[in-house]
């Protein structure tokens with residue numbers, strides 16, 4: 001009955017749950033909106049949660 005309980009929380013340790021960040025590039029597009037780009041955490045691919053290890057590691061760096 002020794003279940004493997006992970007001591008780490010389920011949130012991604014790389015981004016601590018903040019998987020996506022909107023970054024303003026400082027400019028505006030032709031409609032006057034702020035031009036933002038969304039950066040996803042490369043570790044969790046923008047999910048904010050860490051899935052099973054073998055799911056992502058090995059598939060892609």
Ligand SMILES: [Zn+2]
Nearest residue numbers: 012015041044
């Ligand atoms: Zn992450």
